[in-house]
Amino acid sequence: MLDVAHDLLGRRLVRLLDGQRISGLIVETEAYRGEEDLACHARAGRTPRTAVMYGPPGQAYVYFTYGMHWLLNCVTGPEGFPAAVLIRAILPQEGLEVIAARRAGRPRRAWCNGPAKLCQALSIDGSHNDSPLWDSTGALWLEKGQPITEEQIKYTPRIGIDRVPEPWRSIPWRFVMNGTLNEQG
DNA sequence: CGCCCGATGTGCT
DNA sequence: GCACATCGGGCGT
Known part of the structure; x- marks a missing residue:
């Protein structure tokens, strides 16, 4: 739900890879919710791919x-209602050498400033689908990070859905922490 | 800087 | 068949 997209900002995404912590603060998210949301994968109903979104939240x-x-998305509730929050950008915090190696040749600001970039940086792939993001004994989870205030959040339409009809194309379900995306770190 | 476009596999019509 | 919740390189301004 929208409050989850809001709450994920400032939280820490942690990946345990070969016994080492790799992490970053979440600074950009997007909400996708319901079969009526024509930008959401669940617009096609329940399929093998979207089944996870119909399950319990936190996966x-x-x-x-x-x-x-x-x-990477975090499934949100309630169970039975298909919704998820896309994690679009993080600020690298731990495991910087690993991230740099996995994003070789690119400037630091381009390490994790996109949803596919951060998955490459943290070695996240389909093997993590349907895994619990509240379980800190696993390979991928969320931690309390840094509390943020309402004034630090910018709301915009979602990215990369230009072919989606209104009102979904323009609804401001993208959440960005002010002044974080272009930082050198 | 911005715009354009190719890469490349999968899921759904 | 075709669209796709992207990325990065190429080229023009």
């Missing part, structure tokens, strides 16, 4: 697109 919904990219 990862990881899908493959454009023939080469993985994207």
Whole structure:
């Protein structure tokens, strides 16, 4: 739901890879909710791919697109209602050497400033689909990060859905923490 | 800087 | 068949 997209901002996304923590603060999210939301994958109803979104909240919904990219979502409630929050950008915090290696040749600001980039940086793929993001004993989870205030959040339409009809194309369900996307870190 | 476009596999019509 | 919740390189301004 929208409050989850809001709450995820400022939280820390943690990946345990070869025993090492790799993490970053979430600074950009988007909400997708319901079969009536024509930008949401669940617009086609319940299918093998979208089944996770109909399940309990707190699970990862990881899908493959454009023939080469993985994207990470957090499923939101209530159970039975298909909705998820896309994690679009993080600010790298831990495991910087690993991130730099996985994003070789790119400037730091381009390490994790996109939904597919952060999945590449943290080695997130389909094996993490339907895994619990509240379980800190797993390979991928969310932690309390840094509390943020309402004034720090910018609301805009969602990205990359230009072919979706109104009102869905323009509804401001993208959430950005002010002044974070272009930081050098 | 901005716009354009190719890459490349999968899910759904 | 075709669209796709993207990315990065190329080229023009």
